[in-house]
Each structure stands twice: as structure tokens, then as C-alpha cells.
Amino acid sequence: MDVMINWTLILPILVLQLVLAVIGLISLSKAQMVRGPKWMWVLIIVIGNMLGSILYFIVGRKDM
Amino acid sequence: MRGTWLLYRKEMLEMSRSFKLLWIPIVFTILGIMQPVVSVYMPDILKMSSGVPEEMFALYELPSPPVVMVQVLSQYSTLGILVLVLAGMNSVSGERYGGTAELIMVRPISTISIILSKWFAQCTALFMAFGIGYMAAYYYIYQMIGELSWKSGIISFGLYGLWLLLGITITLFFSTILRGGAAAFVTLAILAILSLLNAILPRWFSWSPSRLISLATESLTGNGLSASTAIECCLFTVGIIILAILSSSHLLQRRGLPN
Numbered sequence: 001m002d003v004m005i006n007w008t009l010i011l012p013i014l015v016l017q018l019v020l021a022v023i024g025l026i027s028l029s030k031a032q033m034v035r036g037p038k039w040m041w042v043l044i045i046v047i048g049n050m051l052g053s054i055l056y057f058i059v060g061r062k063d064m
Numbered sequence: 065m066r067g068t069w070l071l072y073r074k075e076m077l078e079m080s081r082s083f084k085l086l087w088i089p090i091v092f093t094i095l096g097i098m099q100p101v102v103s104v105y106m107p108d109i110l111k112m113s114s115g116v117p118e119e120m121f122a123l124y125e126l127p128s129p130p131v132v133m134v135q136v137l138s139q140y141s142t143l144g145i146l147v148l149v150l151a152g153m154n155s156v157s158g159e160r161y162g163g164t165a166e167l168i169m170v171r172p173i174s175t176i177s178i179i180l181s182k183w184f185a186q187c188t189a190l191f192m193a194f195g196i197g198y199m200a201a202y203y204y205i206y207q208m209i210g211e212l213s214w215k216s217g218i219i220s221f222g223l224y225g226l227w228l229l230l231g232i233t234i235t236l237f238f239s240t241i242l243r244g245g246a247a248a249f250v251t252l253a254i255l256a257i258l259s260l261l262n263a264i265l266p267r268w269f270s271w272s273p274s275r276l277i278s279l280a281t282e283s284l285t286g287n288g289l290s291a292s293t294a295i296e297c298c299l300f301t302v303g304i305i306i307l308a309i310l311s312s313s314h315l316l317q318r319r320g321l322p323n
Binding site: 008009010012013017019020021023024026027050052054057061 | 082083084086087090091093094097098101143150151204207208
């Protein structure tokens with residue numbers, strides 16, 4: 001596969017997704033009330049990429 | 065005024081503690097960057113998912129910069145507005161049902177201060193997210209695809225920003241009378257109906273706020289944006305926003321707190 005991909009342009013997306021997941025995990029570790037078990041949200045944030053983190057911030061947190 | 069400023073600072077503190085000021089701008093930035101990248105690498109993406117005939121690649125044309133910007137805005141129309149509405153749905157109702165509102169409302173602070181402080185806080189979050197996301201998308205399109213007139217970019221930013229502003233104002237309004245989830249549902253339904261009516265009967269609904277989306281698109285693609293329609297539409301939308309703020313303050317005062 002001789003696909004030339006300019007990584008300097010794609011890297012920011014990956015970094016931002018990583019930052020989003022890290023923020024989600026930090027928020028999860030601090031949260032006292034979470035809908036459902038915490039390990040489930042860890043999986044959703046880590047596997048679910050951007051949508052997983054959005055889902056956690058909107059549905060998972062109880063003290064919005 | 066002083067009360068509003070104090071409450072605004074409290075709102076902002078709460079937003080940064082709940083990471084809203086971080087995660088919403090990041091989501092908007094990812095959405096904004098993703099679209100130009102996907103447009104440029106579309107042939108490669110198709111190649112990797114094998115089974116696409118060779119003739120397809122010849123047919124693929126790189127969309128022009130304005131078209132990609134329009135695609136970015138349509139991303140914001142779906143996932144972007146969904147995120148904003150869902151993140152703002154509990155702004156008043158959460159406090160009313162959670163009990164924090166009691167602590168605030170026994171103090172001599174007018175309800176308009178409470179509503180205004182929340183509205184300004186939501187505005188700050190909205191324009192941080194939309195501003196950063198839009199600039200990132202603009203930069204990417206400029207770098208990867210081609211030039212885009214900054215003048216039409218700013219006009220479409222303003223028009224589209226007003227539409228998003230209407231979205232969060234309606235959310236705030238319903239958040240004062242309904243529970244969070246119901247408020248989000250009603251808001252999204254209203255926004256969807258407005259866009260649908262505008263799509264089906266554009267003549268009849270020239271004043272409709274959802275016209276702002278098509279105006280933003282027109283200003284990008286340069287298909288003769290009529291200034292009078294744009295001004296009429298903007299004034300109408302601003303009117304609805306002011307009315308919604310005033311009536312939610314009135315409703316909060318009259319209905320008070322649930323038992």
C-alpha cells in the first residue's frame with residue numbers, strides 16, 4: 001500500500017482524542033456518583049473514542 | 065448587575081470543574097478537523113476498504129474549500145447541536161430539582177440575574193467551542209484544500225453562531241419548566257421542525273431562524289446573499305432569544321420550586 005499520508009495533519013486528531021479520553025478518565029476517577037459501574041465507563045471511554053467520552057460526560061455523570 | 069456577575073463566575077467555576085469548558089471545545093475541534101481530512105483522503109480510505117471498483121476513483125473530485133466548510137457546518141448541525149443541547153439541559157432544572165436553587169433564591173437576587181448569568185455562561189462555552197472549532201476547520205481547509213475568503217468565513221460564522229445561540233437559549237427556556245431530559249427532547253424537536261419547515265417551504269418561512277443555516281451556506285458558496293433577508297432573519301432570531309430569556313425569568317419567579 002503506497003498511500004502517502006501526511007501525519008502532521010492527522011496527528012492533532014489523534015492527540016485531541018487522547019486528551020478527550022484522558023479528561024474523561026480523570027473526571028470519572030473524581031466522580032462520586034456515576035450511573036452504572038465505573039469499570040463499564042472506563043471501557044466505554046477507552047474503546048468508544050470520541051463518542052464514548054461524549055456519552056460519559058452527558059449520560060454517565062450525575063452531578064451536571 | 066453585581067449579582068449577575070457573581071453568579072456568572074459561579075457558573076463558570078462549575079463548568080470548568082465539570083470539564084465542560086474542555087471537552088465541548090475539543091469535540092467541536094475534532095469535528096471541524098475531521099471533515100477536511102476525510103475529504104482529502106477519501107480515495108485512500110476507499111482503497112483500504114477493498115471492493116470499490118477502480119472507476120470510482122476517477123470519478124472522485126476533491127470538493128472546493130467552501131463546500132468542505134459547508135460540510136463542517138452540517139456536522140455542527142447534527143452532532144454539534146446535540147452536544148450543546150444535552151450539555152445545557154440541566155442548567156436550571158438540575159438546580160431546581162437538586163435543591164441548589166433554594167439556596168440561591170432565598171437571597172435577594174432577581175430571577176433575571178439567575179437566568180442571565182446562566183445564559184452568559186452557556187454563551188461563553190458555545191463561542192469557545194464553536195470559535196475554536198471553526199478556526200481549526202478554517203486552518204485545515206486553508207492548508208489542505210485551498211483558499212477560502214475570510215470575509216465570507218466571518219459572515220457565515222456570525223450567522224451560524226446565532227443559530228447555535230438560539231438552540232442554547234431554547235434549551236435554557238425549557239430547562240426552567242421541564243426536567244433536563246424532557247427539555248433537551250423538546251428543544252431538539254423544535255429545532256428539527258424549524259429546519260424541516262424551512263427545507264420544505266422556503267418561501268413561506270423566509271423569516272424562520274433556521275434560514276440562518278442556509279444563509280451561512282450561501283455566504284460561503286457565494287450565491288448572492290441578500291442582505292435584507294439576512295438582517296430580517298437575524299433581528300427575528302434576536303427577538304426570540306430576548307423573549308425566551310425574559311419569559312424564562314418570569315416563569316422561574318412564578319413557578320418557584322418544586323416540592
